[in-house]
Amino acid sequence: MCVCDKITALKKFNKPKDIEVVFVIKKLKYGNTNTFFIRETGGGLLVDTDFAGTLPAFYKAIKRCDIKIGDISYVLATHYHPDHIGLVSELMKQRIKLLLIDTQKPYIHFADEIFRRDKRLDYESINIDKSIIISSKNSRKFLENMGIEGEIVSTPSHSEDSISLILNNGTCFVGDLEPIEYLEAYIHNVKLKKDWQLVMSYNPKIIYYAHANEKTLQ
Numbered sequence: 001m002c003v004c005d006k007i008t009a010l011k012k013f014n015k016p017k018d019i020e021v022v023f024v025i026k027k028l029k030y031g032n033t034n035t036f037f038i039r040e041t042g043g044g045l046l047v048d049t050d051f052a053g054t055l056p057a058f059y060k061a062i063k064r065c066d067i068k069i070g071d072i073s074y075v076l077a078t079h080y081h082p083d084h085i086g087l088v089s090e091l092m093k094q095r096i097k098l099l100l101i102d103t104q105k106p107y108i109h110f111a112d113e114i115f116r117r118d119k120r121l122d123y124e125s126i127n128i129d130k131s132i133i134i135s136s137k138n139s140r141k142f143l144e145n146m147g148i149e150g151e152i153v154s155t156p157s158h159s160e161d162s163i164s165l166i167l168n169n170g171t172c173f174v175g176d177l178e179p180i181e182y183l184e185a186y187i188h189n190v191k192l193k194k195d196w197q198l199v200m201s202y203n204p205k206i207i208y209y210a211h212a213n214e215k216t217l218q
C-alpha cells in the first residue's frame, strides 16, 4: 500500500465508446515541497523536486509510491528556485530528461550559488545542453506524445520563469503561485491577477500548490 497521497481524477475518452479511464497522479512529499508524478502511456512526468541533498528521501518516497526511477521519463520544474530543482541534475544523470520551457532558460542556474555555499551538498549544476527546450506554445503537442492531455503556460507573478501545468481533466499544478484565496489581499498585484485569470480560463477543478494544500474548485 502506497503511503503517499494518491490523486485520482477521471478522464474521458470518446473512443471506442465513452469509457472512463482512471488517471492517476501521485503526490510525493519528502521535504518541504510537494512534488507530483503523472504516469501515462507514453512515459512519466515528475513535476518539481525538493532541495538539493534530498535524494535519499526522494528514493524512499518513490519506493513507497511504487514508482521506479525508470518510470520517470521527464522532470519539469515549475520554476528554478532552490526548493524546486535541487535534484534535477542528479536525476538527469539517471537518464531522466529535463523538460525546460524557453522562458525558464535564463534562470536555470539561479540556485547554483545558494547550493554551492553549502559544501556538504556537493552540488553539481544542471547541464542545459542535455535538456529538452520547448515553448509553452508547443507544450500541448509535446505532452500529447506522452499521453498527457494538457498544456504548460507561463504564470510569471511569483518569478519570471514560473509556469503552470494545466491538464484537460481540470487538474492544475501551479508551483508557488500565490493561492487564489489571497487574490483579494493583493488587489494591486496586476501580474498575479493576470496569472489567475489565465489559469481560471481553463476551468480548473483542482489546484495543486507546491507548499499549500490543494484547493478543489466548484
Ligand SMILES: [Zn+2]
Pocket: 079, 081, 158, 159, 176
Ligand atoms: Zn519559489
